Amino acid sequence: MNEVKVFCPATIANLSCGFDVLGLCLDNVGDEMIVRKTAEKGIRITKIEGANLPLETEKNVAGVALLAMLEEVDADFGFEIEIYKHIKAGSGIGSSAASSAGAVFAANELLGNPFTRKELVKFAMQGEKLASGNAHADNVAPALLGGFTLVRSSNPLDIIKIDSPDELFATVIHPQIELKTSDARSVLKQTVSLKSAITQWGNVGGLIAGLYTQDYDLIGRSLHDEIVEPLRSVLIPGFDLIKQSALENGALGSGISGSGPSIFALSRGKATADKIAKGMSEVYDTMNLPYEIHVCKVNDTGMRVI
Amino acid sequence: MNEVKVFCPATIANLSCGFDVLGLCLDNVGDEMIVRKTAEKGIRITKIEGANLPLETEKNVAGVALLAMLEEVDADFGFEIEIYKHIKAGSGIGSSAASSAGAVFAANELLGNPFTRKELVKFAMQGEKLASGNAHADNVAPALLGGFTLVRSSNPLDIIKIDSPDELFATVIHPQIELKTSDARSVLKQTVSLKSAITQWGNVGGLIAGLYTQDYDLIGRSLHDEIVEPLRSVLIPGFDLIKQSALENGALGSGISGSGPSIFALSRGKATADKIAKGMSEVYDTMNLPYEIHVCKVNDTGMRVI
Structure with a gap:
């Protein structure tokens, strides 16, 4: 080769x-x-x-x-x-x-x-x-x-x-704004409350358990972030509206992808993921904010030769 | 009935x-x-x-x-x-x-x-x-x-x-000292560093993954606590010696049971759990500290009618 x-x-x-x-x-x-x-x-x-x-x-x-x-x-x-x-x-x-x-x-x-x-x-x-x-x-x-x-x-x-559970799909919307990783890092606090940290590691445990048992509801219940999302989401226009729209359209959960500005939602099945994409798009259309949007199955193989 | x-x-x-x-x-x-x-x-x-x-x-x-x-x-x-x-x-x-x-x-x-x-x-x-x-x-x-x-x-x-993975055993030693839960609570700090919190939720995820996959080594690698154990372990006489002894005798991990003063170790198989118990006992024998010690399989059923 x-x-x-x-x-x-x-x-x-x-x-x-x-x-x-x-x-x-x-x-x-x-x-x-x-x-x-x-x-x-x-x-x-x-x-x-x-x-x-x-x-x-x-x-x-x-x-x-x-x-x-x-x-x-x-x-x-x-x-x-x-x-x-x-x-x-x-x-x-x-x-x-x-x-x-x-x-x-x-x-x-x-x-x-x-x-x-x-x-x-x-x-x-x-x-x-x-x-x-x-x-x-x-x-x-x-x-x-x-x-x-x-x-x-x-x-x-x-x-x-x-x-990945078999039917897990992601919807990702990328608002066309510039958000530097360094800015997304700078809003973080170097300490967190013990209470929030406990909530967070309970959810990490729940998410991992949900993945192993293909329990979509548990995955959804675990997709919360009370440490980073409240600080970073203010840097992303329309974050709360996008997330709300995703949840109303059946998302298991929704949050910031990496350090943003993309916002993701996970869902069970492609039909729901498509519906979420439509709802998210309407939010940014209404705001006249340009965006790219993707609906993807979770890729269980990773990098591949084509 | x-x-x-x-x-x-x-x-x-x-x-x-x-x-x-x-x-x-x-x-x-x-x-x-x-x-x-x-x-x-x-x-x-x-x-x-x-x-x-x-x-x-x-x-x-x-x-x-x-x-x-x-x-x-x-x-x-x-x-x-x-x-x-x-x-x-x-x-x-x-x-x-x-x-x-x-x-x-x-x-x-x-x-x-x-x-x-x-x-x-x-x-x-x-x-x-x-x-x-x-x-x-x-x-x-x-x-x-x-x-x-x-x-x-x-x-x-x-x-x-x-x-529970099939071969998981616990060794628990209870030094006969009084440690009030309120005292064990009072040494906790209400904030933790983000860095330590991340380490902790990585380990929670690892432990849950290790349990689902019966990966004893992963369970062991995940049994760390850099938030509570450093604060509470000073209230337990000989904690460091007991833990060190457990690890030297093959424990997957060792730490404080609940709010203490009992110290636990997890291990694969009863022979290792017994060996750990012997080593722990010797530590407290040398210190002339009275104790109770237990070697138990993890009980996968819970409460039962007898």
């Missing part, structure tokens, strides 16, 4: 109760990436379509992730990368994670898969570190492993993949 | 990472209780052996729990209760919960089981409220349901029972 083309899925991190630890993988929203073997060693990013991102290896998340991987494996060839971005940077659905994870996944294929998907996470995290200053795994883990992922611990890295 | 005798198991609440939300049920440590139908209506506690506790219905946790239950069901007879306490009050393994839950479980049997075990939890919680001022469910839920329980939410009450 001299060339591989991969689908690099978008992801939803945090999932309301699971700030910094939970994420899920989306099915039909993502980038594409072609990685080719080259006789000359090293990494060259030769093409980026759909986004204005640096071609220099050391300044691009895909390049940095692959550099980290090549420190741990000998390759007797080089890599040429073409990136076709469909996930907008700053949308809150894991744009940098898709590129970081995509590069190491594709290169691993060309190398004959010396690493498991789980082992690739730590390399992809180096791309996240370049993007946000923080080597977090809550987007790269679901992009690589699919389904739901729990980052039990970042140091040492301990990631658990949890299969 | 005019009389029922029940086994009222001891329980371990909190389980390191799951402060106020997690608990498990023990197998061969517990009280016994006999509840009889009487022609005269009302509740009479006629005998308490093994503890110096009030016989007045309104001052006894068993009486109060049963009073709460009788507000929601019509009984054309009364109840006479005999309590045989084996769980020491203030030990941290759910002494009041065993009595509260036992009374409602036994009376429910005599009434032909109008309530499910899960429905009995809220009545038993009224006994806990009398005992500690706080109607918490993290001991009464595992006592009634068995296995592991997650109190996802206290209000509204939402309890999830999780079956």
